[in-house]
Amino acid sequence: MADRGRARGVVATAVALVAALVLTGCVTLPREGPVEEGPAQVAADPAPRIIPDGPQENAAPDAVVRGWLTASAAFDDDYSVARSFLTAPAASSWRPGGRVVVVATGGLEVREVAAGPGRGDGATEPTAGERRTVTVRAPLLGVVDDRGRWTSAEPRTPYTVDVTVVRVSGAWRITELPDEVVVSRNFFDQQYGAFQLQHLSPDGRALVPETRWFPQRQATATLLVSELLSTGDRSAWLADAVSTAFPVGTTLLSDPPAVPVEGTTAVVDLSAEARTAPPEQRLLMQAQVTATLRGVPGVTDVRLAAEGSALTLPPGTADVLDDPVVTGTPVVVEGGRLARLDGEGVEILGGVPDLAGRRPRLPAVAGDVLAVLVDDRTGMVVVRLPRDAATVPDGTAAGAAGGALEVVTPGTDLVGPSVDRFGWAWTARSGAGDDAGLVAADADGDVAKVDAPWLADRRVHALQVSRDGARVAVLSTDAAGTPGTVQLRVAGVERSPGGSPARVEVAGDPLPGLVDALDVTWVDGQTVAVLGRVRGQDGADPDSRLRLLEVAVDGSVVRSTDVPQDAVRVTSAKGRSTVLLETAGGLLQRSGGSFVPRPGAAGVDASFPG
Template sequence: MGSDFRGKRKRAGGGRGARTSALLACGGFLVAGCATMPDSGDVRDVKASNPGDSQVRVYAVQPRENAEPDEIVDGFLEAMTSDDPGFATARTYLTKQAARTWRPAQSITVLTTAPDREQADRLADPENQGRSYPIRGRQIATVDSRHAYQPVNPVEYKDFIHVVQQPAADGKGKEWRIDHLPPGLVLSEADFQRNYRSVNKYYFASGEDWVVADPVYIRQRQDPATRMDPVTQTVKALLEGPTNWLKPSVDSRFPSGTQLKAGVTSLATDDQSTLKVPLNAKADRVGGEVCRRMAAQLLFTLGGLTSVRVEQVELQRSDGERLCVLSKAQAEEFAPVRDSGRAENPFFVDEDGTLMAMPVGGKADTPGDETPGPFGKGRMPLRSVAVDRDESRAAGVSKDGKELRVASILSDQELRPALLTSRAARPEDRLSAPSWDGRGDLWAADRDPSKPRLWVVPDGEGEPVEVRAPWLTDGVRVESLRVSADGVRIALLLKEKDGDTTLRIGRVEREGGGARPAVAVVDLQPVAPRMEAVTSVSWAGPSRLVVVGKEAGGVQQIRYVQTDGATSTASILPGLNGVTAVSAPHDDRAPVVAYSGNDGIVRLETGANWQRMVKVLGSSPVYPG
């Protein structure tokens, strides 16, 4: 065998003039339209609707004296997009009462473009001579107070901003100010992506000793509300606990109430790349093993920040004394997938239904390698396959879709009896392609229209357990599935009654142990609501999926999507026609592989284009999982 299997803004709005923005190229500063133009440096136009550079900075400008109500509303909408500490300048557009009660950290409403401010409806407030300005847009997401991103099917957003006249600060005359505004922040998608970045917090799977990624959003630079730098924001978010969606299935090893020591707004590594994290008294009495796991949560969480290199973490008591120290290498014991030191191997099923391996570093148009064991010998021709994360066993669905069996891919042995059998009449209504989680449990769906079901086989052998799935009603069935390495989340392609296929992510909940635990998949969330037809999905790391689908009226795309549903234009992979299957490795050391009806099995190396990978005809390319 040639491969080794064993390891392992033009903001629109009635009555609003065109806004001119200027960028100081040498400093990367975006200046609001009402600001004074700089008298030195290169100047060029910038559209805030450009997804653009995260280094661009928007500076809020205070309202001018005797500003008209239109200017107050427009200036406030601009100021919301800035990094102004405490949003102090934005608050100058508000009445004293509104400034006291506005909570910009409460939530973020994300719109496709900047909010469209319409002309004031003067009839809406005839008594006190105020002005009511409707604002509209297409909402695509919300971010809650726990920093969790939640996509929505694009819907019309409507709210209003109301302005009144109040005595001016100098006691002479009156000034227009806002006394009613939408809750939190209202930002365009471009402004949101410029100001915020995704980070993974990590918590332990309930009852287990490995970590689970929990994506949230923090500010790219200093947080206006807390004055914290990105590293400190990230640590604070971790200590606040998991997001509401993930919370039922994970645990934090930090004692309840643990926070950063009062007054800490900046954390930086020393010359040994050690990050010292001072905690409050809630953590003073933790033991060594608990502290190690606390430090592991921090190391995994900080590992996703490109702005800092953390090789080890030192946790400190409230008096500054050391609690424990843990290195990045030591934290690896808590990873859901251990780093074997080499790239993962992709597999596929050839035209005869034989399980084959693809040497990841091989040349284009290689023949592939037969795997040892029954599936490599063709004793049961396969329709689809999944290889466990140790690359020691494979689960295969027979060519007619009726049976699911498990066999070794390290040595030859007798083929074991079927674990699952579908009674559906048509092959396309029978068993889905299987999937392994990092626990060694095997998952598959029976797509029988008369009784669609979801199954898990503990340890990949023994008696299958029917998974409680209350959403499998009214003609809904699981077309395909992929389980995360941590076993806590499952990506599902659901075929609806109307024939549309949508992508959802569910939370796996387990009760009891032994050979037959009670397992449920609940609280399904949309992942790619703007995609109307999804044909394939694969995990591509701890909190990212690679998805094949298309948006309404668009062409097929292959793109990366965060498990919370967040996307960016940079996530789109090079085009490839006729893709029906895609698979990605757990890390980025191996290429993405796909099956195209036009090109066969292909791979995509970083920075390259798609390239045909194997010479023989085949389908169902998969990485372990």
């Protein structure tokens, strides 16, 4: 526990040292300075250094608060300039690393609540010890906690905080303020980066990303590795869905923790526990750290050490899925038969039991397992395909041919299935009681009820499991399907030792403005796409236009694209360019900022593998 506490403290302290950004006011960017020798090939910090002004003579209370907000952008010397706007006790106690509040660019208001004597009438000077209140208001977008985790705000949520100033030695100084930093979205995007902590799936076969927002500086390597090793403090929704290759108790060796960058190599020196890992496990440790430090400025390589000496690794790299590429083509229903879509048309899938007369709908495939709804969505068939019939994502093994037609999951109005990399086909049953909710089945006829307490009073409308198998995206409404009750949730998947899904733990709401949704798909390991509608700019009335909403799993980024209003389904391989839309007029593919007909497309219910 002491080691985990130390790691958490280091993260909070480091965030505090570099967390703040400019909201408003004047700052200076350095244009010149001494030439210093240093290690070759070390990348410069991508974010510009900010040099703010200190308190101005005769500044009014609201001007002092504005100056403090601006100066909070300067992280040098533990916010020394920002602290100069505070009284001595407040400067000593202020802890800006508690959280980062991100507000809309523009719309910031800083206003004194009541002017009081000596303000504006020119008749009375303020007296020593006199206190004033200044209110800061802005539209709230989200909050980043001291671990780098983003939480989205409901649309049109106001951020309001009162700051107290006091007259000290003939000047106004801040005496009461929150332990946080308030930043605009523009400066947040310039100074912060979305980094991915790369957890390991419990079977050791896939990396599972979790987004954390940290300043884009080389010190970020220390923050990320510290968080990666703090396994006891994982985000609750992922805690039982992921694992780690690092032996229990492994920490960074130095105190305080540090990951120095030598040239372009991050040196990760670990405690003695790291040496207890067998060779293959060390490769997984290397894979986790290397993938986690991708994108850190100036870091292109990683060297693991333990107690100051290099950690011996076997040749090669770990065989793990890392946001795998989908190499197969979409599966469709064409004329009541299952087919796959290629560049020239459709090719009927071989090795599939005869579904004539069973009205197949909404097929899904991963590896050698195919699932499809039949009989007006009252049953799900799961079969194992011959090797040459399956369209296979990279890293997913195909099995032997076989499989007979068998409805393994009866139900009412079943949700379109999603097949995970373990060969389990997920769907959801409507209704009430023990039979309702999430369920999964495999090609051997085994059925698993998936525990999801957060869906107890809700109805699932669409779902898809991520290609790492550790997360699932779910669209649901209340039990009656009431308009305006739709929610998007991404949940961590807890599995039994044999790989069957057992329970899903929900995360926060990544898209709180959603009011209607038709379908959801994974675009990559950090992004899901929703075909839906969101609230209008006034925050009250729904935006009537259907849009493609590409949403970061944590909700920190949402991209909106206009789509044809008759679109009904969406599917994607990997990357925004692979997104396909199904409309009444056929299948559309992305072309720049719009969607155009896909050449040779035929059939309905297109679904990429995985």
